[in-house]
Amino acid sequence: xxxxxxxxxxxxxxxxxxxxxxxxxxxxxxxxxxxxxxxxxxxxxxxxxxxxxxxxxxxxxxxxxxxxxxxxxxxxxxxxxxxxxxxxxxxxxxxxxxxxxxxxxxxxxxxxxxxxxxxxxxxxxxxxxxxxxxxxxxxxxxxxxxxxxxxxxxxxxxxxxxxxxxxxxxxxxxxxxxxxxxxxxxxxxxxxxxxxxxxxxxxxxxxxxxxxxxxxxxxxxxxxxxxxxxxxxxxxxxxxxxxxxxxxxxxxxxxxxxxxxxxxxxxxxxxxxxxxxxxxxxxxxxxxxxxxxxxxxxxxxxxxxxxxxxxxxxxxxxxxxxxxxxxxxxxxxxxxxxxxxxxxxxxxxxxxxxxxxxxxxxxxxxxxxxxxxxxxxxxxxx
Numbered sequence: 001x002x003x004x005x006x007x008x009x010x011x012x013x014x015x016x017x018x019x020x021x022x023x024x025x026x027x028x029x030x031x032x033x034x035x036x037x038x039x040x041x042x043x044x045x046x047x048x049x050x051x052x053x054x055x056x057x058x059x060x061x062x063x064x065x066x067x068x069x070x071x072x073x074x075x076x077x078x079x080x081x082x083x084x085x086x087x088x089x090x091x092x093x094x095x096x097x098x099x100x101x102x103x104x105x106x107x108x109x110x111x112x113x114x115x116x117x118x119x120x121x122x123x124x125x126x127x128x129x130x131x132x133x134x135x136x137x138x139x140x141x142x143x144x145x146x147x148x149x150x151x152x153x154x155x156x157x158x159x160x161x162x163x164x165x166x167x168x169x170x171x172x173x174x175x176x177x178x179x180x181x182x183x184x185x186x187x188x189x190x191x192x193x194x195x196x197x198x199x200x201x202x203x204x205x206x207x208x209x210x211x212x213x214x215x216x217x218x219x220x221x222x223x224x225x226x227x228x229x230x231x232x233x234x235x236x237x238x239x240x241x242x243x244x245x246x247x248x249x250x251x252x253x254x255x256x257x258x259x260x261x262x263x264x265x266x267x268x269x270x271x272x273x274x275x276x277x278x279x280x281x282x283x284x285x286x287x288x289x290x291x292x293x294x295x296x297x298x299x300x301x302x303x304x305x306x307x308x309x310x311x312x313x314x315x316x317x318x319x320x321x322x323x324x325x326x327x328x329x330x331x332x333x334x335x336x337x338x339x340x341x342x343x344x345x346x347x348x349x350x351x352x353x354x355x356x357x358x359x360x361x362x363x364x365x366x367x368x369x370x371x372x373x374x375x376x377x378x379x380x381x382x
Contacts, residue, residue: 002271005032005088005115007055007106008097010041012202013120013146013263017095019281020268021049028271032088034081034098037061046073053088055081079105086110093271095146096121099204100328101321101370104128108363111135118270120146122217123328127321128366129224143225144270149218150225151266152244152257157226158274160249168222169246169254171238172298173198175210178239182302188341190334198241198261207331211344212298216309220320223313230314235306237296242285260285304345308352318358321366325373326351333381347377 004021008014014033021028034055035041042054042065053074056062062077069075076084079102086094086106093116096103103121108131110117117136119125125132136143145151149170157165176193177185193210194203208214215235222233244266246256259265262282269276300307305327312319330344339347351373358365 001027001029003029003031003090003092004271005085005091005094005110006030006097007034007082007085007095007103008036008099008121009033009045010035010038011097011099012205013097013267014095016264017097017267017271018045018049020264020271020279023268023279023281024277027277031090032085034085036098039064042075043068052090053085055085082106083109087113087115091115093118095267095271096124097146099123099202101127101324104132104366105363107132108135111139111141114139114141116142116144118144118146118267120267122147122214122221123324125221125224126217126324127370128361128363129220129320130360131363131366133224144273145221145225146263146266146270147218147221148261148263148266149245150221151269153222153226153247155257155269156245156247156255160247160255162226164250165226165228165232166248166250166252167232167234168226168228169234169236169248170215170218170222171241171243171245172212172215172235173209173239173241174237175212175214176206177210178237185341190337193334193341197239203335204328204331207334207344208327210341211305212303213305213309213327213344213348215303216306216313217324219306219309220313230310235298237298239294240290242290242293258285305348308345308348312352315357316359318361318365318369319352319355321361321369322351322355322373323348325370326377329374329377338381347380350380351377 030049030051032053033051037057039061056077065075083106087109094110095118096107097120101123103124107124145154176195194206196206219233241261243256243258246254248254260283265282312323326348330347333339
């Protein structure tokens with residue numbers, strides 16, 4: 001039986017991870033979890049799974065749960081609490097499903113503690129890929145990808161030699177506005193942006209999908225996970241989200257991983273690797289019913305956030321940390337109705353142009369850059 005610590009249990013990936021745990025009660029046990037400020041989610045977790053530790057974001061939620069549960073489950077809060085969940089001594093594998101750069105330090109601490117990492121928090125590698133991969137290599141800790149695209153590549157590479165890979169090809173649905181011209185994006189609403197055509201995801205990642213920043217982050221992730229230069233990582237538009245990604249080899253052969261758009265499949269693969277278990281909740285792929293698959297090249301002027309991500313990734317150093325911090329602030333402002341959709345990319349570009357890059361930033365420098373970038377972007381709002 002594998003014991004799991006689930007960071008971000010109340011989010012989209014977190015709730016689907018719980019579905020996988022429920023589906024295999026004899027294989028998995030939830031020993032620790034974090035739920036942000038979602039007290040009701042914590043109550044349900046404690047009633048159903050009886051984890052030994054639950055982390056919440058603030059003292060108010062902490063005091064509420066402590067008064068209700070009286071020590072039956074240890075309750076902790078803040079960044080220190082999130083770290084406690086990540087390094088829980090009973091956990092074998094840590095699923096990092098929190099959203100944003102808040103996942104960086106807990107992931108590094110979990111690596112130091114020797115935990116296997118099921119990585120769903122893409123910002124961790126975007127912000128500090130050089131630190132995370134070096135720590136994992138030094139400690140001998142596996143980084144198992146949970147994102148459907150990276151899971152697909154990981155699966156395609158089983159039994160293959162990385163030096164025989166020509167390039168990686170990430171697929172992208174195109175997001176909520178894939179059928180609109182750039183001119184038609186000027187007045188789009190938050191509600192429209194949150195209607196993803198293929199996937200069920202949280203608000204922030206759905207907006208990132210609409211801008212294609214999500215795909216840009218995945219390009220940076222792929223660079224760190226698989227060690228290929230950006231010139232050998234491509235993106236292709238694929239409307240149906242049936243092919244989750246592809247690997248092209250030196251001899252021009254291409255391997256692809258296919259499946260219905262259901263995040264429980266890559267989540268379960270990360271938890272069971274190298275085994276595969278039945279997943280009755282997921283629908284098998286019916287190619288005859290689908291009929292045809294469509295592909296198109298990416299227009300980097302239409303999706304400028306993807307271009308910005310490639311540029312930041314290639315230049316490296318501290319620029320991806322700026323990219324992420326500016327994006328988080330801009331998306332939050334859009335979701336709050338304070339800026340128009342196209343201002344997201346404008347703010348990110350201005351933050352990148354303002355920054356003086358550091359070639360090999362330390363964790364302390366990354367955190368300072370993150371705070372400085374956020375403060376700058378907030379000034380644009382005022």
